[in-house]
Amino acid sequence: MRYILKEMAINKKDEFGKKENELSDFANAISHPARVAILNEIARREQCICGEIVDVLPLAQSTVSQHLKELLKAGLITGSIEGVKSCYCINWKTFEKFEKTFNEFFSKANSNNPKCC
């Protein structure tokens, strides 16, 4: 008898470095205009309940909830349940970390690179 192991569906993303994934994960979180708008709304109000965001966006409540979940997962916001409502805030630490790594990767030291093609 022969046993055939189904090849572990390896994720190509694992073949890149930690920092590369850290940057791309953050970028992925803000790679949709709805999520940029959500973050902006929370930042503007300093704190925001879910319903306030739904009122302002051209999306269904369930869709907004899904976007909020993604932002939470990526650590860009924090959330807490207050009674029947859910409150969200920006997690600035994650933003600071992103900016630091971003600058580390893409320092504009050679902004006017003479050998640029």
Next chain:
Amino acid sequence: MRYILKEMAINKKDEFGKKENELSDFANAISHPARVAILNEIARREQCICGEIVDVLPLAQSTVSQHLKELLKAGLITGSIEGVKSCYCINWKTFEKFEKTFNEFFSKANSNNPKCC
């Protein structure tokens, strides 16, 4: 007789602002670790031919070519054909524009927000 117009497959993303889309488009370009790695390699060497990038990444040549095309489309790199080779450079202007808009949207003025939840 009745004519039924197939609903124009409207793009939800068009319902968000110009700035939101500008940010999300840039973020989308760096939302994959392969593209972060490609950009980093080009930045490190100041200029890069396609083959050098292929040698360094765990991806097929055709896949790298596709990622480069996306980075070009989003304006993060510039490219020029030199004989049989293709040379790429970082387009720092786009990076500067991104950082400007990013800070405009997410100023950390309230980094230690007292009413944070």
Next chain:
DNA sequence: AATATTAATCGTATATTTGCGATATATATT
């Protein structure tokens, strides 16, 4: 206790992204 409100989750349809091998194209080399 019955009803209303708020938000998360489920199921599903559709669209987009990712990745590769094969092929095409254009320039170098022999």
Next chain:
DNA sequence: AATATATATCGCAAATATACGATTAATATT
């Protein structure tokens, strides 16, 4: 001229993302 090299593009399969309505669950209000 024939062959080799470099890279873009095509066609396809698989995975992931987006969006919504319906449902669920939990708390408020009457």
